[in-house]
Amino acid sequence: MSYVLSALIKRLDLVRDRIGRAAGRSGRGQDAVTLVAVAKTVPAETIVAALNLGIRDLGENRVQEAEEKIFRVRSAPGGGQARWHLIGHLQRNKAARAVGAFDRVHGVDGLELAAALSRHAVAASRVLPVMIEVNVMGVASQFGVAPDEIEPLVRAVSELPGLALDGLMTVGARPGRAEDSRPAFARLREMRDRVARASGVRLPELSMGMSGDFEVAIEEGSTMVRVGAAIFGGRTSRA
C-alpha cells in the first residue's frame, strides 16, 4: 500500500472517530453529521481513493478549478457516487457552471445570486439544495449576510423554483483556537432556530466547522463539517 493511501486511511479514521465522539457529546449519533471532505488542491486520484474509503461528500471552493477535477473523478470507476459541494464564495456570473458541476451550494449570500441559481436549476430540470452563508460576527474578511438579513433572504429564497433551501452556513474564527469559534457557531444555531420559527421554513442543516474547529462546531449543533487538511494533509491547518 502506498504511503499516501495509508496516511489517508489513518487521518480519515481519526477524523471519523473525533466526529463520532463530538456527536456523542451533543447527544447525537455519528450519522447526524455529514463529513464533507474538502478536496481543493487535492488531485483527482487521491479523491478517488477517498471515495473507495467511503467518503461520499466532497467540497471545492472554486468553480473553475473544480470543474475539470469533478469531470475526471466522475469518469473514474466508482466516481459517480460522489456528491459535490460548492463551499466557497460564488459569483453570479458563474451560477450556470456551478449548477452544472455541483450537487449543493453552501454559500448563497444574496437574492440575485439565488435567483441566478434558480433560473439555471429550472433550466436543467433540477432541484439544487442550497444554504445561506451568514457572517455571524461581522468579520470584514468573511463573506455572508448580516444576521438581520437572514430572515428576509430565507423567505425570498424559499419561494424560488429549482432551489431547496435547507440550512445556514458560516465560517468560524480565523485564525484561532477552536474555542474562539464557539460563540459564532452557537449564535448561528440560535439564529437558525429563530428564523425557522418566524418564517416557517425548515432549516435542518447547519454547515459549520473546519479542520481546526469541527468538534466545537458539532458540539454546537453542526450537521455538516467541511474538513480538508485534517483528512488530506498538506495545506497548513488552522488547528
Ligand SMILES: *Cc1c(COP(=O)(O)O)cnc(C)c1O
Ligand atoms: C478550505 C475550506 C474548508 C476546509 O478547511 P480545512 O482547514 O482544510 O479543513 C472549509 N470551508 C471553507 C469555506 C473552505 O474554504
